[in-house]
Amino acid sequence: MADLIITITLCVAVAIAYATAALIQARYANLPVAALLRIPQFWAALALNGLGAALHVTSLAFGPLSLIQPLGVLTLVIAVPFAAVTARRRVTGLELKGMASTVVGLAGLAMIITTTGTTETLASGELIGLLGVIVAVVAVLAFLGNRPGASTLWEAIAGGAAYAVCSALCQTVVVTVGDGGAEVLLRPITIVAVIGIAVFAVVATLLTQRSYRNGLAAPLAVTNLVNPVTATVIGVALLGEHLATTPVEIVLAIACALLAGFGVAQLARARDVVSAPTTPLPRQDVSAGT
Structure with a gap:
């Protein structure tokens, strides 16, 4: 029981490290490499990725890969709400649908394809x-x-x-x-x-x-x-x-892959909806009626 708790705790820590690193990287994604090297936050993101990798290796000493691999989807579960919070907005319905579909699909693939x-x-x-x-x-x-x-x-x-x-x-x-x-x-x-x-x-x-x-x-x-x-x-x-993998499991794995693909498509749609500029309403000519 203790090993299970340690494994889950480490996997959550890995997900937080990777999600935080991804959020930092997303802020500077448009910059060229030469500019990135001068930004301390970029190096912090690299350090977080390194920490996540080290914690992932450590978790393998306490739990089976069959448990650790599915828990890897926690990175997405944490990153999407984090991104919404940093943008000072709520998680949209499309994001929730896409995240849920992707997480279930990825977790299913990780558990089935061994x-x-x-x-x-x-x-x-x-x-x-x-x-x-x-x-x-x-x-x-x-x-x-x-x-x-x-x-x-x-x-x-x-x-x-x-x-x-x-x-x-x-x-x-x-x-x-x-x-x-x-x-x-x-x-x-x-x-x-x-x-x-x-x-x-x-x-x-x-x-x-x-x-x-x-x-x-x-x-x-x-x-x-x-x-x-x-x-x-x-x-x-x-x-x-x-x-x-048995033939039945292969069919289930294909279904999980399709579900994950559907989730990615929803997340892409959600990105376009969130980033789309809102068209201002036309101003009324108040002098026309005078």
Whole structure:
């Protein structure tokens, strides 16, 4: 019982750290990188993201991943009301509908889509191939999101995929060091993996921050959806994991994915409604009747 309480407490703390960091990042999402580096709040957001990651790793020592993964949706539950409060407005009905749909869909996916198998590491060829593919995918998505008038969700997808690659590379480095000792850090392929972690962490942070420039909720939901899905694909394709899912569960997972997609669409609509300028009523010409 004590471990369960600790796990839930840590997951709530993780969600608060990530949500607060996202809110800070959203305030400066339109600034170029050079300007961001001069803003102390940006570094505070990075520190909060680091704290969230550390607390997430710590929570794994007290509870199962099957419990911790669904609780990751708390970030969205906390971020949407926080964003409304900072904007001095109420949470809209569209936001509530979108948040509820996304949270249920994401939690359902996290509980249904599970993997089994021994923990493996990326072989040298697999690591280089993964880096090449993801660099190309992220570059294309970032380009699509950077076009005038393009949806910011392209960058949210790119950021979620980059975060997933960070997780896969971290697993490879941790397991490799655990098996072979600290001296494996001097191997060229391990150095490449460590550099990849650093680069993709920075890229993911910048892409997700840019995705918040027109609103926080929808991009945050997309990132939270793409990250675990991409991590699962990498795990099954390259890390020797197997989907522990029955045909019925696959159907339920598809339904959860559609529900989460519907929620993202509602959050995007809510963003447009909130940000749309109100058209002033035409002034009456009081002199016309005189």
